[in-house]
Amino acid sequence: xxxxxxxxxxxxxSEGASLELRCNYSYxxxxxxxxxxxxxxxxxxxxxxxxxxxxLVQGIKGFEAEFKRSQSSFNLRKPSVxxxxxxxxxCAVGGGGATNKLIFGTGTLLAVQP
Amino acid sequence: xxxxxxxxxxxxxxxxxxxxxxxDPISEHNRLYWYRQTLGQGPxxxxxxxxxxxxxxxxxxxxxxxAERPKxxxxxxxxxxxxxxxxxxxxxxxxxxxxxELFFGEGSRLTVL
Numbered sequence: 631x632x633x634x635x636x637x638x639x640x641x642x643x644s645e646g647a648s649l650e651l652r653c654n655y656s657y658x659x660x661x662x663x664x665x666x667x668x669x670x671x672x673x674x675x676x677x678x679x680x681x682x683x684x685x686l687v688q689g690i691k692g693f694e695a696e697f698k699r700s701q702s703s704f705n706l707r708k709p710s711v712x713x714x715x716x717x718x719x720x721c722a723v724g725g726g727g728a729t730n731k732l733i734f735g736t737g738t739l740l741a742v743q744p
Numbered sequence: 745x746x747x748x749x750x751x752x753x754x755x756x757x758x759x760x761x762x763x764x765x766x767x768d769p770i771s772e773h774n775r776l777y778w779y780r781q782t783l784g785q786g787p788x789x790x791x792x793x794x795x796x797x798x799x800x801x802x803x804x805x806x807x808x809x810x811a812e813r814p815k816x817x818x819x820x821x822x823x824x825x826x827x828x829x830x831x832x833x834x835x836x837x838x839x840x841x842x843x844x845e846l847f848f849g850e851g852s853r854l855t856v857l
Contacts, residue, residue, distance in 0.1 A: 634786075662844045673748075673835060674787070674848040681844055720786050724846075730775055730839045731800070732846055734786030 632657050634721050634735035642741040643711050651706040651738050653721030663704040664722040664732065665695055674720065680704065691715070716742045746770060748849035750836050756855045757826055764822045765852040769838030776819050777846060778811055779835040780804065787835055793819060794841065826856045 635654045643649055655661055662681050666674040678689025685697040695706045704721060718739045722732040749768045757763050769776045775794050779787035790809070791801045795816040805811075808826075813819040823830055833853050837846040 664845070666848075671851075671853070673850040674837075676845065676847070679845060722786075724844060730841070730844055730846060731777070731789055731792060732787075733789070736784070736786045 632723065632733050634723050634733055636719075636721055636735035636738050638738045639736070640739045640741070642743060644743045645713050646710050649706075649708045649711045649715070649740070651719050651721075651740070653704045653706065653735060654702050655704065655721070655723045656702065657723050657725075659725055662724045663695075663697060664724070665689065665693070665704075665706045666720045666722060666734075667691075668718045668720065668737075670717075677706070677719075711740075711742055713742045713744065716740055748836055748838050748847055750834075750849040750852045752852060753850060754853045754855075756857065758857050759828060760825055762822065762824045763826060763854060764820055765834050765836075765854075766818060766820050767836030767838075767849060768818045769836070770847055771817075773838035773840050773847070774816070775839045775841055776813055777837040777839070778819070778821050779837065781833040781835055781851070782831075790821075823854070826854075828856045830854060831856045 633656045664679045665677040677693050678687050680687050680697045718737045720737045721735045724732040751766045777792040778790040781787045791811050793813040808824045811821045833851045835851045837848045839846045
């Protein structure tokens with residue numbers, strides 16, 4: 631079955647500290663992988679995506695993610711967190727052009743301490 | 745603004761009433777998706793269209809739910825005889841066939857009293 635697991639429901643980090651949000655997926659074919667961010671009451675904004683090629687992808691707002699096929703993981707990282715990064719983060723997997731349909735994880739809520 | 749737009753942003757209704765949400769996708773996108781998101785959960789796929797054809801429906805889409813995209817542009821999602829369990833954020837997204845990437849709107853939040 632196709633699924634995405636985000637094992638951390640809630641994470642708190644101090645401003646300026648580094649961040650890593652975990653994502654594991656189960657997908658029968660070559661996955662397209664995404665990270666989205668959602669502020670309260672808002673829609674989803676794409677942070678970054680992986681389709682193929684270099685397994686380390688750069689996104690907006692200083693985020694990056696690394697695709698590790700052997701671990702079925704696509705963890706999101708940021709070297710120095712800003713207070714404005716407080717939001718909910720969703721990892722998603724899809725099959726690409728056939729349907730573009732995405733399956734989402736349950737999200738990780740990030741709080742940033744001053 | 746050339747992004748995905750949804751209307752209304754918020755809807756409060758009484759149980760048993762019908763509600764309709766509208767989504768206007770990015771103009772050059774031929775695919776349109778509806779997702780539902782409840783509190784503390786990730787978005788769950790409901791249905792998607794390619795042009796005017798509805799190609800897939802989730803089992804989450806009960807008989808009380810109907811979605812249309814009559815001219816292959818905007819789409820509507822209607823919920824008949826609303827129940828309290830329908831309270832959620834309804835998200836619309838669009839994409840261009842083959843791109844692999846979805847662009848989301850701000851969502852329509854439904855509260856059923």
